Amino acid sequence: MRLPDDFIFSQSALQDYLDCPRRFELRYIRDIRWPAPETSSAIAYESHQMRGQDFHHLLHQHAAGVDPQSLESTLFNNNDDELQLWWENYLKWQSRNLPAIRHPELVLTTPVAGSLLMAKYDIVAKMPDSTFLIVDWKTGKTRKHSFLAERMQTLVYPYVLARSGDWLNDGKSIPPEKIKMLYWFADKAETVELETSAKSLESAEQRLISVINEIAERFEFPLTDEKKLCRFCSFRSLCERGNEPGNFDDYLTEDEPDSSESFNMNLDEIGEISF
Secondary structure, three states: OOOOOOOEEEHHHHHHHHHOHHHHHHHHHOOOOOOOOOEOOHHHHHHHHHHHHHHHHHHHHHHOOOOHHHHHHHHHHHOOHHHHHHHHHHHHHHHHHOOOOEEEEEEEEEEEOOEEEEEEEEEEEEOOOOOEEEEEEEOOOOOOHHHHHOOHHHHHHHHHHHHHOHHHHOOOOOOHHHEEEEEEEOOOOEEEEEEOOHHHHHHHHHHHHHHHHHHHHOOOOOOOOOHHHHHHOOOOOOOOOOOOOEOHHHHOOOOOOOOOOOOOOOHHHHHHHOO
């Protein structure tokens, strides 16, 4: 099977392909939902996922101008100490580090290698020095700079903003050196910041073209050789890579799946939310 002509690539789809071509095929081409738990504790996993969704919803509403005191009623109703901690960490950090000009839940697309590439940002903030800060909220454990630098999200988000974010900059292209990517980890309010340059943007473009062309030319999608990646994959039993899921505590150190990006978006869907 091949990708549909109107398939829209995202950072999570590209990362899935690099992690395991078979996972990409099952998830995005065959559109298979396999009912297997991602971790050894289904309850802990579901609670973490719901808490993360609630947290992102709170931050989106706050960035859209809703008063924090009004939003805190949600926290009290949930009686969730961890969510409360994340929220308090966020309020302290954003008041010191984010300007008033913020664009929450921003969706942009740009053409790459004959396909569309989508980026859905948690928030893009225009700083006083005209730098555009891409902030991605993370609810897992803090990751190292070296790990994040290699993730497709770090390539895709600055690249798409540079190519399609001119309307945020009075119709002018945003210079690469004016784009920064920042990962914010909720548990301890820790941050990892990555710079962008003309060289890194060119490298990202070549990488994206290479991966997208490789996917388009594939007829077979083999299993990954890195079997440890199968621990938290819902397809592991389908692929005969084991029936037992990985430990939940170990899951928190893995890269979080982006639930905001659907498995397979098409041109009609993206037309309603892109700018």
